[in-house]
Structure formats: C-alpha cells, structure tokens
Amino acid sequence: MLRVDFNLVLTMINLVVLFLILRKFLFRPVMDIMEKREAMIADGLKNAETSQTEALELKNQYEAKLQGAKEESSQMIERAKxxxxxxxxxxxNDAGTEAKKLMQSARDTMDMEREQALRDMKSQVASLAVDAARKALLDSGHGADDQSVYDQFLKEAGDPHGRTEE
Known part of the structure; x- marks a missing residue:
C-alpha cells in the first residue's frame, strides 16, 4: 500500500507553502502587471481608434470646406467676370454716346461756321457790288473806263472762273 512518509508530508507542505508564497509575492504582482499592461494596451488601441475616427471626421470636414471654398471662388470669379x-x-456705350455728341457738336459748329462764312461772303459781295455801282455811276459816260472798273472789281473780288487780266 501506500506508505506516507513524514518526509513526503513535509515536502508536500513545503510545496504548498512555496506555492502560496509564490502566488502571493510572484504570481499576483506579475498578473497585476500583465493586467495593467493589457489595460494600457487596450486604452492605447481605443485612443488610437478614437483619434483615427476624429482624424477622418476632420478630414471630411476639411474636404467639405475645401469644396465649398472652390465653389465660392468659382462663383466669385464668375460674378467678377x-x-x-x-x-x-x-x-x-458711354464712349459711343460721347463720340456721337462730339460728332454732332462738330457738325453743328461746322454748319454755323459755313453759314457765317456765307453771310460774310454775301456781305463782302454786296459791299463790292455797291462799290462797283458807285464807281460805275461816277464814271458813267466813259466807255473805256467801264472796262477798267470791271477789271478793278474782278481784281478786288477775285475771278471765280480763274480768268486773268488780258
């Protein structure tokens, strides 16, 4: 049968005591450290996942704002054009209107100057005709002098046909 020896009992007691001591001073602290590390790693992964989610949200917001800014700039450019x-x-249109006004003013001025020149010419012709008639009346009776009065008149008035004295 099985014989229980005192040494065997002491060895078993030593093993149980050693197990309890190791469990108290070695296994528990090691397990606590491992649990803390596992919790720390889990928190790190959770924080990384949260950060990644936030980064994606910020990226989406940035892209939306960028798209909005592009559309706004396109609208601003189109509006400016x-x-x-x-x-x-x-x-x-203003330049065309001003040019028309200037052209009309120039035409009006030219018409007024032409009319004034015609009046001046008529006045001069009338004056010359009166002078010629006066001379003709004063010298009436002298036939040769009539030709000289006519030549003198043409000289002063200017011959419109370009005739020169013969």
Missing part, C-alpha cells in the same frame, strides 16, 4: 463685362459695356 459679369461685373467686368457690364462695366466694359457701360464704358463702351
């Missing part, structure tokens, strides 16, 4: 075209058209 439309305003520039409207300003260009207004300036061209």
């Amino acid at each position: 439309q305003e520039a075209k409207a300003e260009y058209d207004r300036i061209v």
